[in-house]
Amino acid sequence: MSEHLPQPCDLLIEAGHVVPVQPHAVVLEDTGVAVRDGVIVGIGPRSEMRADWQPARTVSRPDAVLIPGLVNAHTHNPMTLLRGIADDLPLMTWLQEHIWPVEAAVIGPQFVADGTRLAIAEMLRGGTTCANENYFFPDVQAQVYAEHGFRALVGAVIIDFPTAWASSSDEYFAKAEGLREQWQGHDLIGVALAPHAPYTVCDANFERVAAMSAQHNLRVHLHTHETAQEVSDSVRDHGMRPLARLQRLGLVNERLIAVHMTQLTGEEIALCAEHGVHVVHCPESNLKLASGFCPACALARAGVNLAIGTDGCASNNDLDMFSENRTAAILAKAVANDATALDAASTLRAATLGGATALGFADRIGSIEVGKQADLVCVDLGQLETQPLHNVISQLVYATGRHQVSDVWIAGVSRLENRVLVDMDIDGIMANARQWRERIASVRG
Known part of the structure; x- marks a missing residue:
């Protein structure tokens, strides 16, 4: 337990598992990742992260694995x-x-x-x-x-x-x-x-x-x-x-x-x-x-x-x-x-x-490391299709579907939250797709 005062951060993500990618093939259990100004500023056991950081927002996903985007x-x-x-x-x-x-x-x-x-x-x-x-x-x-x-x-x-x-x-x-x-x-x-x-x-x-x-x-x-x-x-x-x-x-x-x-x-x-x-x-x-x-x-x-x-x-x-x-x-x-x-x-x-x-982006993204941009993805492994969970990384590659992605951040900004896209007009996107279908069909005859 840290004795110093907790530092402020914008976001604390708590996940049942974290796969940082670097170091290779490592899985961290019950881990928190702190983000400030779009950058990863801390990684550690959940209890320590709660003591060390004072987040404006906490997202807790105990059944999920956090991976780099x-x-x-x-x-x-x-x-x-x-x-x-x-x-x-x-x-x-x-x-x-x-x-x-x-x-x-x-x-x-x-x-x-x-x-x-x-x-x-x-x-x-x-x-x-x-x-x-x-x-x-x-x-x-x-x-x-x-x-x-x-x-x-x-x-x-x-x-x-x-x-x-x-x-x-x-x-x-x-x-x-x-x-x-x-x-x-x-x-x-x-x-x-x-x-x-x-x-x-x-x-x-x-x-x-x-x-x-x-x-x-x-x-x-x-x-x-x-x-x-x-x-x-x-x-x-x-x-x-x-x-x-x-x-x-x-x-x-x-x-x-x-x-x-x-x-x-x-x-x-x-x-x-x-x-x-x-x-x-x-x-x-x-x-x-x-x-x-x-x-x-x-x-x-x-x-x-x-x-x-x-x-x-x-x-x-x-x-x-x-x-x-x-x-x-x-x-x-x-x-x-x-x-x-x-x-x-x-x-x-x-x-x-x-x-x-x-x-040419490896200095910014691709792994969960302090100092890198917080391009992060939560994947829900608590669903029937990925149980029982013997090996997190194997499950991610061989058994997990994209429908299990629950949350996405890019540079610390939430872009998907509980499967809901943030600040995107889905109805408009779908309507445009249908219009293009009709136009392309007319071109092809």
Whole structure:
């Protein structure tokens, strides 16, 4: 028991269990976390925390586990409005014959704003507090994320053909620079460069991306090695595999967020480890599009930082990181033919601190540590589906559903309370979704 006077704080969260993620695989029992000015200022046994802190508000969840907010490390969140329009198709057919034509007809600032808002609501109810975004009109996305107090790394798209966002390479890069300048130093919003893929970006534009990334220390968020066809086409067109081409162009480094990576040799895995490349595993999207299997276990064992993402709702079809984590862990075992591959604690780490590290946010989020931002999630493990509770971390990865998320905070601000979203117009979001359904149906005929 402390003898000094208790210190004031804004919030004291008491949970039956706390999984801080760092240190690895640790579970703290009957623990309190104190928050002041959006920052974690104390962690300890509940009785000690009650003696040491005088909170303006206490939230007590004795049947819950408190975890860091989940980081969805690869999203196209406005595509929530395209959920289910072109299912059961291979990637290039899905893209070229369905997604791109519909986007060309409907995409614009309002589509992006409404889709992003729908995604934020879905993510919050599923315990996700941060997204790595890759879509057009990133200026609109950034405004909507900031409006709702949601943390995001927003990607400035670079692609070789005109879109509603930009009509030329120079305009794509000018808008990327404007986005960087506008959001530089923001508490919640960061900016990355998002060249779409090796098959849609030429060498000259990749070289401009590499130069801008190095100059401003920007992450490069890129789909690559997603399918066998992508790799064979690269060999045909460039005389080398995509990763070798990226290395030649100066992009294989610690700023690269390489998404999907289902087609990798042992040498390529070693290259990623050597140069600090971050890999985002999107198992459900890859499975649904039959794109291949990311060798997640081999990457992790080689020392590559592994993160987890859902991809967009047009190819997943949800933003459920609990489902994604379970799939990632189970698929890794099958791919490696090893039941010990990507264990539960390592999976949860990939979905939190791994994602934060990939985005360049690890100094702020991804684990429950004093000095970090209070991006926190309470998950109710007292329900029938997660009883009896033999192992908290295993239960989180293998048995828990997103419906068990009870409370969410971002930078100490309540965003979900007892399953109720805070300061979000759910009726309006639903009405907008229905309007877009009708408009997209009319476009498709």
